Amino acid sequence: MSSFDPRRVRVDTPMLSRVVKGRRLTYLDSASSSLPPRTVIEAIDRYYSLHHANVHRGVYTTANEATEIFEGARAGVAHFLNAPGGSDEVVFTHGTTESMNLLARSWGAANLRAGDVVLVSQMEHHANIVPWFQLRETHGIEVRFIPVGEDFRLDLSGIDDLMRGVRLVSVTGMSNVLGTINPVAALARVAHEHGALIAVDGAQSVAHLGTDLSALDIDFLAFSGHKMLGPTGIGVFWTRREILADMPPFLGGGGMIRDVREDGYTPATGPTRFEAGTPPIAEAAGLGAAVRYLESLGMDALAAHERELTADALTRLAQEFDGRVRVIGPATPEQRGGVLSLDVEGVHPHDVAQILDQYGVCVRPGHHCAKPLMRRFGLAATARASFGPYSLTADTDVLIEALGEAVKLFG
Amino acid sequence: MSSFDPRRVRVDTPMLSRVVKGRRLTYLDSASSSLPPRTVIEAIDRYYSLHHANVHRGVYTTANEATEIFEGARAGVAHFLNAPGGSDEVVFTHGTTESMNLLARSWGAANLRAGDVVLVSQMEHHANIVPWFQLRETHGIEVRFIPVGEDFRLDLSGIDDLMRGVRLVSVTGMSNVLGTINPVAALARVAHEHGALIAVDGAQSVAHLGTDLSALDIDFLAFSGHKMLGPTGIGVFWTRREILADMPPFLGGGGMIRDVREDGYTPATGPTRFEAGTPPIAEAAGLGAAVRYLESLGMDALAAHERELTADALTRLAQEFDGRVRVIGPATPEQRGGVLSLDVEGVHPHDVAQILDQYGVCVRPGHHCAKPLMRRFGLAATARASFGPYSLTADTDVLIEALGEAVKLFG
Amino acid sequence: MNNLDDLYREIILDHYRSPRNRGELESPSARVEGFNPLCGDEIVIYLRVEDGVISDVKMTGHGCSISQASSSMMSTAIKGKTLEQAHRVIDRFKEMMTLKERSLDEAEEPSEPDLRSLGELAALAGVVKFPVRIKCATLSWNTLAQALDEVESAP
Amino acid sequence: MNNLDDLYREIILDHYRSPRNRGELESPSARVEGFNPLCGDEIVIYLRVEDGVISDVKMTGHGCSISQASSSMMSTAIKGKTLEQAHRVIDRFKEMMTLKERSLDEAEEPSEPDLRSLGELAALAGVVKFPVRIKCATLSWNTLAQALDEVESAP
Numbered sequence A, B: 001m002s003s004f005d006p007r008r009v010r011v012d013t014p015m016l017s018r019v020v021k022g023r024r025l026t027y028l029d030s031a032s033s034s035l036p037p038r039t040v041i042e043a044i045d046r047y048y049s050l051h052h053a054n055v056h057r058g059v060y061t062t063a064n065e066a067t068e069i070f071e072g073a074r075a076g077v078a079h080f081l082n083a084p085g086g087s088d089e090v091v092f093t094h095g096t097t098e099s100m101n102l103l104a105r106s107w108g109a110a111n112l113r114a115g116d117v118v119l120v121s122q123m124e125h126h127a128n129i130v131p132w133f134q135l136r137e138t139h140g141i142e143v144r145f146i147p148v149g150e151d152f153r154l155d156l157s158g159i160d161d162l163m164r165g166v167r168l169v170s171v172t173g174m175s176n177v178l179g180t181i182n183p184v185a186a187l188a189r190v191a192h193e194h195g196a197l198i199a200v201d202g203a204q205s206v207a208h209l210g211t212d213l214s215a216l217d218i219d220f221l222a223f224s225g226h227k228m229l230g231p232t233g234i235g236v237f238w239t240r241r242e243i244l245a246d247m248p249p250f251l252g253g254g255g256m257i258r259d260v261r262e263d264g265y266t267p268a269t270g271p272t273r274f275e276a277g278t279p280p281i282a283e284a285a286g287l288g289a290a291v292r293y294l295e296s297l298g299m300d301a302l303a304a305h306e307r308e309l310t311a312d313a314l315t316r317l318a319q320e321f322d323g324r325v326r327v328i329g330p331a332t333p334e335q336r337g338g339v340l341s342l343d344v345e346g347v348h349p350h351d352v353a354q355i356l357d358q359y360g361v362c363v364r365p366g367h368h369c370a371k372p373l374m375r376r377f378g379l380a381a382t383a384r385a386s387f388g389p390y391s392l393t394a395d396t397d398v399l400i401e402a403l404g405e406a407v408k409l410f411g
Numbered sequence C, D: 001m002n003n004l005d006d007l008y009r010e011i012i013l014d015h016y017r018s019p020r021n022r023g024e025l026e027s028p029s030a031r032v033e034g035f036n037p038l039c040g041d042e043i044v045i046y047l048r049v050e051d052g053v054i055s056d057v058k059m060t061g062h063g064c065s066i067s068q069a070s071s072s073m074m075s076t077a078i079k080g081k082t083l084e085q086a087h088r089v090i091d092r093f094k095e096m097m098t099l100k101e102r103s104l105d106e107a108e109e110p111s112e113p114d115l116r117s118l119g120e121l122a123a124l125a126g127v128v129k130f131p132v133r134i135k136c137a138t139l140s141w142n143t144l145a146q147a148l149d150e151v152e153s154a155p
C-alpha cells in the first residue's frame, strides 16, 4: 500500500455521499468523467461569488482578481505538467476534443500538404480521428492507423513501414477502452528520427498517470479538465513555444487579435492567439484547484493506487466468473491503467449497466467513442468500469456482486 | 417604475456584497460579463455535488440525471427564446464567439462561394468580423460593412446598393459599445427580399432585451451564457431546423458522429452534430437556472428598467459635466440599451477606469473588441459603463462622483 | 431487486435468447434500417406484403435485451396481420410506451384492457419504469412504421 | 484617496499634459514600435545616435497618462546620454518597476539611493502599487531597449 489514502479523497468528494437505489454510489466511470472534490467546486463557487469579471483589459479590482485567478490557473497547469516553457505554452481550450481540432486546423492545415501522412492508432478516441478525417477532406492528407495486436497493445512491428511519409504521429497516452498505456517516449523517438512531430491525446494519461513535459520529448499534448477532477468546459492544448509561435489562429473573435481593420486583422501572439472570445474563467479557477489537489495527492501515488486496484480486479474477475466475464484489454496490470472494459457472455453491455445501476454501480456501456477499435475486436459495445483516486477495493466487491446478478439473471 | 425590483436581484447576487477599497461594489460592466445570482451558482454547485456524470449513453442513475439536467437546459433555452422548432434547434457552444465561428465554418463554408458577400456592420464585435475575414482567406468571400452614421445608428440609406451580391446579413442585435439597438426585423425583411439569410449576434440583445424567435423572422442567433447571468464557458447557436439539418459538421470528435470507420465517418443528426466532445454540462445546469431566473424577472420589465437607468444617466452626465464627459452612442434613450461609452476630455479611459476603481466602480476601458467602430469615430478607447438587472440609480450617483474626481485630478 | 424483475420478465429474456424471425428476405416489399444513436442499437426490418397482408417479416441487427426482445415479439405480433391491423398494434404499443409522458412523476402500470389487447407484448410494460430504455423498446416499432409507410406509398 | 495621489503625482500629470520630445525624426538611426496588447497603448521611438551619443529622440503614439508620462520622462532622461548611460538608466528604471516581484505581498517604496539616481523618474515609483499599470510604465522602456539593440547591432 502506498501512503496515498483514497479514503481521504472520498471524504473530499461530495458525489460519493450520493445514495442510489438505497445503496451508496459505486462510481466506476472515471474514464468518462471524474468526480470533483469539494475544493474544486468551492473554487468555482468562490469565483462567481467574489471575483467574477471578464478577464484581460480590466483595470478595476475584481477584473484584476479574475485575471489573476485565470492566469494563475495557467501557471498552475504549466507547473503540473512541468512545461519547459512555462505558462506561455499553455492554451486553454474547452476540452481534449477542441484541443485536437485546434491541432488539426491550425498546425495541421498550415503544415500538412496533400499526401502527407498523420499516423494515429486503431485505439484512438474519435477526438483523435475525426479531426484528421476532416483535414483529409479539406487538405488531402492521408490518415494511417497503427494496428492493435491481440494483446491489446500497439503492434509496432511494422513501424518503419508505417512511418513512410508521416509528418505527425498522434496517439493516445492511455486507451480509454483497453486501459493500455502506450510507449509514448519510444514513439516520440521514432517520430523525431523520421523528422515527424508527435502529439499525445492525454485525456486519460494526464489525469491518471501524470505527464512530465520536461522529461518527455513530445510536441503536442491535449487533455480535459473534467477527467482530472476538474470542471467541464475546459481543456488544455500544450505545445512547445517555438511551434506555438508559428501556428496560425484557429477560431476568430475577440481576444485573439492584435488589431482588426475593415480590410483585415492581425493576430495576437502567445496562447492568446488561440483563445478567441471570453475564455472559460470559472472553469480555469476550478482546474487550477484540481491540479493543486492532484499535486497534493501525488500523481505517482495515485497511479500506483489505481494499478493495485486494477491488479486486484483483474484477478478477482477471472476467479469469480470463470471466463463468463472477459476483460477487453491487457490481462496483466503492467503498462495498463484502471480501465476495465467488460464483455459479459450473453448479456448486452446496456443490460449489464442497467443491472449494475440497481446496485448503485456506475459503469458505462457503449463504444466509448472508439468505433474503429471496437470493430477491430468485433464488438459493438462493452460495459466499462474505470477507477479514480477515490476508488476502493470495496468498489470492486460491489461490482462483482452486481455482475453476479447479471450473469444469474441472464442465465 | 415597473413592478420589477432590482433590489431583490441585488440580494440574490453574491458579488454585490463585495467591498472594494472600502466601498460596496458599483458594478457597471455587465456588457462584459454579468453577475450571476445565487440560484445559478447553486445550480452548478448542486450539479457537481449530486448529479455529475458524463451525459449521453449513460444508463446509470446519475448519468440519467446529468442528461436530464443538460437536455432540460436545452429545453429551457428553447422556451426562453420561444424557438419555433423547440430544443432541436438549440446547439450548445462555448460562447457567442464559437457560435459565430460555427456559422462561418459550417454554414458559411458550405454555402458561400468566392465573390459571395457577407454584410456585417461597422459596429460589430470582432466575433462577428474575424470569422468572416477567415472565411475570406479560405473561400474568397467578400465582407462588406454597413456604415454607422453620426447618430451612432446603422446608416441604411444605401442598403439596396449594399445588398448587391449579399448571401448573408450578420449584425449585432445591440452594440456592446454604443448601446444602439439595431432594427433587426427590418433588416431581416430586406435580407429575405434579396434572397439572403440573416444572422444576429445576440450577445447583448438576448441578455438585455430578450428575443422571441417565433415573432422575429431571423435565421441564425448566437449568444453567451455569461452575459445573461449565466456561467462562463457556454453559449448558444440557434438556427431553424431545416437549415440545421443541411449544415455540415464543425469540430470533429466524440458525440457528433453516428459512425466512425477507418475509412471515414458519418455525422450525427440534430444539434448533436455540432457538439463534439464532452459538452459544457455544469455550465448548461447554470444556464438553465439563469434563463429561469430571467423569465421570473420578465425580460420586458428588465429592459424597461435598464432603459430608465440609461435615460437618467444620459441626462445627469450631460448636466454634471458640461460636455467634458461625452457619451459615444445615441443621445436619446429610445432604441438604445444601457451601455454608456464614456470619453472624458483629457483623461485616458485607462486612467478613468483606474480612478473609478478607487470608488469601487467597475467600468471597462478599451476598444471593447470593436476596433473598426472605434476607428470610425477616431477613438483608441472609451471607458464603458453598462447596466444590468441589479443596477440602480445609486450606481449612477457613484459613477458621477468618481468621474468628478477624474475630471478634477486631470484638471 | 423488484424493479429488475419488472424489466427483465422471463418472456423478454426468452425472446432475447431465442429471437424469432431472424434473418433476411430476398426481394422484400420493404427493407428499412433503424438506429439508436444513443446506445448504438441497430435493426434492419424486411417485410413481405401480399394483398395487404404481412406475409413474412425478418430482422437482423443487434442491441440490448429490450430492443432485441421487443423486435422479436413485434415480428410475431404482426406476421400474418393486415397492414391496418399492424398499424393498430403499433399504436397500442406506442401508447403503452408513452405512459410516462402522461403521468410524469411516477410511471403507473397501464390499465388492464390495454394490456390484454397486446398479448405477449404486455410483458414490455415494465420498461416505462426505466425511461432510458424506452428508446430501446420502441426502436423496432418506429422502424416498422417507416417500413409500412414505404409499402403504402409504393407506386 | 491617498493611493491615487501615489499614482498620479503632479509631475506625471505635467508630462502627460505636455509630453516632451513628441514627433518624428527623419532618417533616424533607429525607429522601433512598441505595443501593449492589453490596453492598446502604442509608441514609436525615433533615435538619432552620433558618436555613441543619443543626440536626438522623438516619439509618437498614444496611451494612458502613465505610459505617456513615462515615455516623455524617459526621453528627457536619455537625450544627450551615451548608449552606455542609457542602458544604465533603463536598468535602474526596470529595477524600480520590478520591486513588486521581490516583495510580492506588499509593494514597498524603493530605497532612497535608487530613487535619487533616477531623478524625476522616481515619480513613477508609485506605479508598483498598481500592478496592472506597470506594463504601461515600462512599455516605452522596453521599446527603447529594442531600439538600442538595433543601433548597436547595426553594421
Ligand SMILES: Cc1ncc(COP(=O)(O)O)c(C=O)c1O
Residues within 6 Å of the ligand: A254, A276, A277, A278, A279, B031, B032, B094, B095, B096, B097, B098, B125, B127, B128, B172, B174, B175, B176, B201, B203, B204, B224, B369
Ligand atoms: C456584441 C457581442 N458579440 C460577441 C461577443 C463575444 O462574446 P463571448 O466573448 O462570450 O464569445 C460580445 C461580448 O464580448 C459582444 O458584446
Ligand SMILES: Cc1ncc(COP(=O)(O)O)c(C=O)c1O
Residues within 6 Å of the ligand: A031, A032, A094, A095, A096, A097, A098, A125, A127, A128, A172, A174, A175, A176, A201, A203, A204, A224, A369, B254, B276, B277, B278, B279
Ligand atoms: C482518450 C480520450 N481522448 C479524448 C477524449 C475526449 O475528451 P473530451 O470529451 O473531454 O473532449 C476522451 C474522453 O472522452 C478520451 O478518453
